[in-house]
Amino acid sequence: MSATVISRLDSVARWEPDARGRLAVAALELYAERGYDRTTVADIAERAGVTERTFFRQFADKREALFDGSNALQNAVVQNIADASDGSPVDIAAEAIARAATMLDERRPYAQLRAQVIAANASLQERELLKMATLGTAAADALRARGVADPAATLAAETAVTVFKVGFEHWIAADLAAPGIADSVRAALASLKSLTA
Amino acid sequence: MSATVISRLDSVARWEPDARGRLAVAALELYAERGYDRTTVADIAERAGVTERTFFRQFADKREALFDGSNALQNAVVQNIADASDGSPVDIAAEAIARAATMLDERRPYAQLRAQVIAANASLQERELLKMATLGTAAADALRARGVADPAATLAAETAVTVFKVGFEHWIAADLAAPGIADSVRAALASLKSLTA
DNA sequence: GTCTATAGGGCGATAGAC
DNA sequence: GTCTATCGCCCTATAGAC
Numbered sequence: 066m067s068a069t070v071i072s073r074l075d076s077v078a079r080w081e082p083d084a085r086g087r088l089a090v091a092a093l094e095l096y097a098e099r100g101y102d103r104t105t106v107a108d109i110a111e112r113a114g115v116t117e118r119t120f121f122r123q124f125a126d127k128r129e130a131l132f133d134g135s136n137a138l139q140n141a142v143v144q145n146i147a148d149a150s151d152g153s154p155v156d157i158a159a160e161a162i163a164r165a166a167t168m169l170d171e172r173r174p175y176a177q178l179r180a181q182v183i184a185a186n187a188s189l190q191e192r193e194l195l196k197m198a199t200l201g202t203a204a205a206d207a208l209r210a211r212g213v214a215d216p217a218a219t220l221a222a223e224t225a226v227t228v229f230k231v232g233f234e235h236w237i238a239a240d241l242a243a244p245g246i247a248d249s250v251r252a253a254l255a256s257l258k259s260l261t262a
Numbered sequence: 263m264s265a266t267v268i269s270r271l272d273s274v275a276r277w278e279p280d281a282r283g284r285l286a287v288a289a290l291e292l293y294a295e296r297g298y299d300r301t302t303v304a305d306i307a308e309r310a311g312v313t314e315r316t317f318f319r320q321f322a323d324k325r326e327a328l329f330d331g332s333n334a335l336q337n338a339v340v341q342n343i344a345d346a347s348d349g350s351p352v353d354i355a356a357e358a359i360a361r362a363a364t365m366l367d368e369r370r371p372y373a374q375l376r377a378q379v380i381a382a383n384a385s386l387q388e389r390e391l392l393k394m395a396t397l398g399t400a401a402a403d404a405l406r407a408r409g410v411a412d413p414a415a416t417l418a419a420e421t422a423v424t425v426f427k428v429g430f431e432h433w434i435a436a437d438l439a440a441p442g443i444a445d446s447v448r449a450a451l452a453s454l455k456s457l458t459a
Numbered sequence: 460g461t462c463t464a465t466a467g468g469g470c471g472a473t474a475g476a477c
Numbered sequence: 478g479t480c481t482a483t484c485g486c487c488c489t490a491t492a493g494a495c
Binding site for chain 3: 478479480481482483484485486487488489490491492493494495
Binding site: 313 | 460
């Protein structure tokens, strides 16, 4: 129950720090152990050592605890699109996602467990799809900021998200010695190009 | 409160028929009038003249009442893919969706209102995204049944769904004299092809 | 049809950090 | 003093169980 307290030695922290992180970990663990819908928010809060009410202050709902990292990915993608050199909109968007996704490489076991949990529950899949759609519109906005007109911006961004999804699936399923996720995404893009040629 | 009763003249219907249809209409109306989250299932049931319990027997949850037509669209897409003559997987899937979607042409005002309601609420967007994803996997299955291998089948199906989404947005936003949805979808496919060329 | 557990929002009180 | 994170108890509506 006791956790590492990061505070000055002459003061005792009133609460253990990082309630949000503990809640996110507890949620993933419990969803994996007994399934999403047989886990109550009270269960999660108890394991994290906080009250139920605190959970809802940290996360908008029970699903959101699994999607804490999605903002970081999206910000990296938007930045990568802004920083990209010239190229076709699809190439720019797909490469931006491929590079941003390398932040997942070092946490593949976590990503695999999380993917398993999401695959087992429809309402978690819905949330994942919403996050992907949000990533797509953010990427489209970033392309428009570079002067790409519609419908090219939307199509390129959505296509990049599609190749990310396919590349992600491949990376998740591959064995330990497999290459990084960026290569999986690039391979999916190459496949798509040969399909539409 | 009284509706047209389609029954034999010598019998009095015990319940008004088509509770499911009335619930779907009532749900859309109320979501449009006062917003999704300020509408309770009890409100919908009352307007449809049934009990709350009947709503949940007809629909799995409060969102599902807006998605009654999605099965018909999916079945038509799968059938069209099975019936298609030879061509590239992307062309087959996109054309299959374009033709199936013509069933929406005669109900454009309904589709516009529905799209407005969905755009106003995140949890309805999630459900819409799940329906699109389900359509994508069904289309991919249909392509595989034709002998298309992966990842081509998945990529082609997902790409077709993307051009459908973009075409649908265009068709929804266009004025009354605009061409049908199939042409909007075909135009989106053409744009995508020039983008990836 | 009735009953009930749980999600999730509102609000005020508390007690730390600064 | 302000700001912010927590708690606790109120409530309603969803959705599943019986």
